[in-house]
Structure formats: C-alpha cells, structure tokens
Amino acid sequence: MQTRQSEQEPRSSGWGWVGSLLIVALLTLVGCGFPNDIEHTTEKVRGGVLNVGLAENPPWVIRTNTGPVGLEPEIIRAFAEELEAEVEWHWDSDSNLLAALHHGQLDLVASGFTRNSRLNKFAASTKPYYSSRYNVGVPESADLPASLENLEIAIHPVNHFSKALRDEGARPVETRNLADTDGAVAAPSWWLRAHGFEPGSWQLASDKHVMALPKGENAWMMAMQRHLNEYDDIGQRLQQWEAER
Structure with a gap:
C-alpha cells in the first residue's frame, strides 16, 4: 500500500502543475479576446461628451451658422445618440485637428478623409466605410x-x-x-x-473614405466601426447632400 501511494503522489503533483498552466493560458486567451482602450475613451464618452474635430469638406462636412451638417456630422450625431453623449464640435484645419487627436484632446476627427499614410502617422483610421x-x-x-x-x-x-x-x-x-x-x-x-x-x-x-480615431483605443474603434457598418446607403446620402448645397 505504501508503494502504491508513493507512486500516485508525483502523478497528482504533475497534474496540478499542468492544470495551473492551462488555467493561466486560458485566462490569457480570454483577456486577449476583449478590446481595450488605453485612455478609456469609450467609458468617458458614454453618457458624457464626445469631442469631435471637423474640417470643412462638402458634402462630407459642411459648416453653417447653425452648426455642422453633411454626411459625417449626420453619422456622428446618430453615434452620439447611441452612446447618450453630448457632441462638442471643434473646427480647424485637418492637420491641427489630427495633432490634437494625437495628443488626446479629441475623440474623433472627420473631414471626408481618404485612407493614406499621412493620416496613419497621427491617427488610427477606421476601415473604409465607403x-x-x-x-x-x-x-x-x-x-x-x-x-x-x-x-x-x-x-x-x-x-x-x-x-x-x-x-x-x-x-x-x-x-x-x-x-x-x-x-x-x-x-x-x-x-x-x-x-x-x-x-x-x-x-x-x-x-x-475613413474617419480618424486616437491610436490604441481598440474598444472605441470597434464601437465606431460597428456604427459605420450599419450604413448601406452612403452613396444616396452623399447625392442628396450634394444636390441640396
């Protein structure tokens, strides 16, 4: 009986070690499956304020005396409504806005951007939505x-x-x-x-066409991309905004 017990002890110890490794690996994989925001942008914006940088580029972004209109302000307002957030618009040149985005002063910049290397230097761009x-x-x-x-x-x-x-x-x-x-x-x-x-x-x-978001805010990017993916009539919306100018 003593011999049998001594043979079983190493086996039990071995399984404990292997089991611990499996648990650690599983927790690591589970953790990697969830996108995170380095600066917690999604948490700050939800129920709070969405700071948006705009540079005029009709019909994507149109500046009026009563506030911004055009395709992208329309999309952004709907996104803010989903998040129960108030939108604060900030007008400037696209280069100044991208610099502000890079330094964490803005949550999103829109100007009818097209995907290019210059944009990627300062920001994370969404996947093309049109x-x-x-x-x-x-x-x-x-x-x-x-x-x-x-x-x-x-x-x-x-x-x-x-x-x-x-x-x-x-x-x-x-x-x-x-x-x-x-x-x-x-x-x-x-x-x-x-x-x-x-x-x-x-x-x-x-x-x-893409929108510009801060780098490293993966959950924020996923939320924005999910919203953009809901639009399947961008061409018709652009045509309407252009015809009304």
Missing part, C-alpha cells in the same frame, strides 16, 4: 459615348485621374465649375447623379 468611384458622365438628356477616344471631358484642376483619362484616349479639360458643363464630366458617381449627369462604365479611380 468608396467613391470616379467615372465619366454626360447630361441625362444625352447618350453615353461608346468610347472616350478623342472626347473632351471636363475635370476639376485638382484631380488624380487625368492620366487614366488620357490612357483611354480622352482629352481632359480643366474646369472649375463642373456643374455648369453641358458635355462630358469626370467626377465621383454620386456627384454626377446629384448634378444631373448619367455615369458611364469607366472607373478611373476610387477613394476609400
């Missing part, structure tokens, strides 16, 4: 051309798709007031529809 596709359109009363070859197309002087047009054989013409053009225009599809143009099938470029 992609603006640049296309060629003609007035709704006109027929779409079969080809862009040798076609004059009005474009804004500041753009990133002139080469794509020239590659199609088109002749880009810089024009500041695109809405008054009576011929072909290259612009985002939502802009074309808002101004009475029928988009064709030529995709020249695309911009992936």
Whole structure:
C-alpha cells in the first residue's frame, strides 16, 4: 500500500502543475479576446461628451451658422445618440485637428478623409466605410459615348485621374465649375447623379473614405466601426447632400 501511494503522489503533483498552466493560458486567451482602450475613451464618452474635430469638406462636412451638417456630422450625431453623449464640435484645419487627436484632446476627427499614410502617422483610421468611384458622365438628356477616344471631358484642376483619362484616349479639360458643363464630366458617381449627369462604365479611380480615431483605443474603434457598418446607403446620402448645397 505504501508503494502504491508513493507512486500516485508525483502523478497528482504533475497534474496540478499542468492544470495551473492551462488555467493561466486560458485566462490569457480570454483577456486577449476583449478590446481595450488605453485612455478609456469609450467609458468617458458614454453618457458624457464626445469631442469631435471637423474640417470643412462638402458634402462630407459642411459648416453653417447653425452648426455642422453633411454626411459625417449626420453619422456622428446618430453615434452620439447611441452612446447618450453630448457632441462638442471643434473646427480647424485637418492637420491641427489630427495633432490634437494625437495628443488626446479629441475623440474623433472627420473631414471626408481618404485612407493614406499621412493620416496613419497621427491617427488610427477606421476601415473604409465607403468608396467613391470616379467615372465619366454626360447630361441625362444625352447618350453615353461608346468610347472616350478623342472626347473632351471636363475635370476639376485638382484631380488624380487625368492620366487614366488620357490612357483611354480622352482629352481632359480643366474646369472649375463642373456643374455648369453641358458635355462630358469626370467626377465621383454620386456627384454626377446629384448634378444631373448619367455615369458611364469607366472607373478611373476610387477613394476609400475613413474617419480618424486616437491610436490604441481598440474598444472605441470597434464601437465606431460597428456604427459605420450599419450604413448601406452612403452613396444616396452623399447625392442628396450634394444636390441640396
């Protein structure tokens, strides 16, 4: 009996050691499964104040005498309502706002941002919630051309798709007031529809739109992303805001 007992003791001790390791590993995995905020942004904003930085960029963000309007203020107000938070708006240039975000003075910055390396230097960007596709359109009363070859197309002087047009054989013409053009225009599809143009099938470029949040606030990022994912009609909203300007 004594021999049997001595053989069992190491076995019991061994299982205790292995069991402890398993418990520690399990707790570690469980802990890693929950996103955390380094600065507890979600806790501070919920039922409190949401500090938002805005830089004007119609129709994404429009500044008026009665407060901000446009696509992103509309989205942010709905988000704040979910969190039972009051919104405080802060206007400035996007560079100053991103610096303030980086130093913890803001909870969110919106300006119709597109995903880029400059933004990522100062902020954590959401996943793209909408992609603006640049296309060629003609007035709704006109027929779409079969080809862009040798076609004059009005474009804004500041753009990133002139080469794509020239590659199609088109002749880009810089024009500041695109809405008054009576011929072909290259612009985002939502802009074309808002101004009475029928988009064709030529995709020249695309911009992936994001919002800027503080780095390290993972739970806050998840909450914002979940809210953005609820919108499946961004193109229609942009078209409406642009048409009403």
